[in-house]
Amino acid sequence: MAKITMTVNGRQVSGMCDDRTLLVHFIRENLGLTGTHVGCETSQCGACVIHMDGLSVKSCSILAVQAAGSSITTIEGLAKDSELHPVQAAFKAHHGLQCGFCTPGMVMTAVDMIARHGSSLDEATVRAELEGNICRCTGYHNIVKAILAAAAEMGGLRQAAAE
């Protein structure tokens, strides 16, 4: 057993776990943050995507002890109080989901994608970068629409803030 400490959604948390415990299980079971989903657990589906030190990673393929000392953001850390993050709002507005199981991973992937590409994000890049996220309902069209809309809106917000 190891005692590990990390920052999750801006709050320092500690917990005991086996060295073999996966980060996704630590997040869900020790911290009670069940927004991060376990889908395939073989690194294919992306339902477990979170951000570690600012970059998207698959939390089913990382040990919790590997993440000790890092800064983690999960889907629960995106919204500010009752105000949805622009990517969450765009998924709602464009109906970028059906059953919703893949949505936390999709949203975390989209936030990372927009952070790296900004408002210059185009459809081909969005589709290529969704390589690691599987949705078995939507056929991806509305997910892609939502991500592009969020990228444009966030670019506009950044520009407005700069002016």
Added chain:
Amino acid sequence: MYQTNYHRPSSIQEAVKLMSGAAEGKYLAGGMTLIATMKQRLAAASDLVDLRHIAEMKGITVNGRSVRIGAATTHHEVESSAELKAVCPAVCALASHIGDPHVRHMGTIGGSIANNDPAADYPAAMLALDAKIVTNSREIAAADFFTGLFETALHDGEIITAIAFDAPARAAYQKFPNPASRYAMAGVFVARRDNGDVRVAVTGAGSNGVFRHQGMEAALAGNWSPDAVGNVSVDASDLLTDLHASAAYRANLIKVMTKRAVAAA
């Protein structure tokens, strides 16, 4: 996953020492293969020695045309290095097509090379670029490093610390990814130097792992154009046959990928 003991050294010396004290230890880089393998209980490391927090193993240095990439550098860092792109964009492009963005944020060049998966992309680049694999105790030429399926010249406890190569005049990598796994069913890295030296390295297809194709190299040394490989024969007898593709199909893919790589270089 079986029980394991995790260690986080901050120097290469500390990592080697931790490994020497472990019963059945494994070095852990990005873990994108090792953790998955351990989850399936196909590997059971008594100890994991994490190499992600060793500063001297990170980063990319470009000096003229000489390139050094720290072994703990992630695929994402390789893909997005402006310095590397300026001298050898083929390696950045190769890194940008490994796995998916999340895997590229964790997976490292050293981990990929040490694992020597027969369908991994980096081994082809190492061989075609005549790279040196730098370890904590020596330098190994890529030609001597990849010794078979998942087999390398590394000794027990030896750590890849960096890879080094001189950027060629032209280079490109093209792969035909398996539609499901996205691993290369055949991937070809071509490199041409100013002195006319040409190397063609093939991954994903050889039954003994990555290899150079002398026939392609000779044809392209005489005429650096996609058409030059049209009449080169690719012997299918040493190629992999599995449920994804027969050896004959892979032989044809090698030719097509070589043509595309030369066109792209």
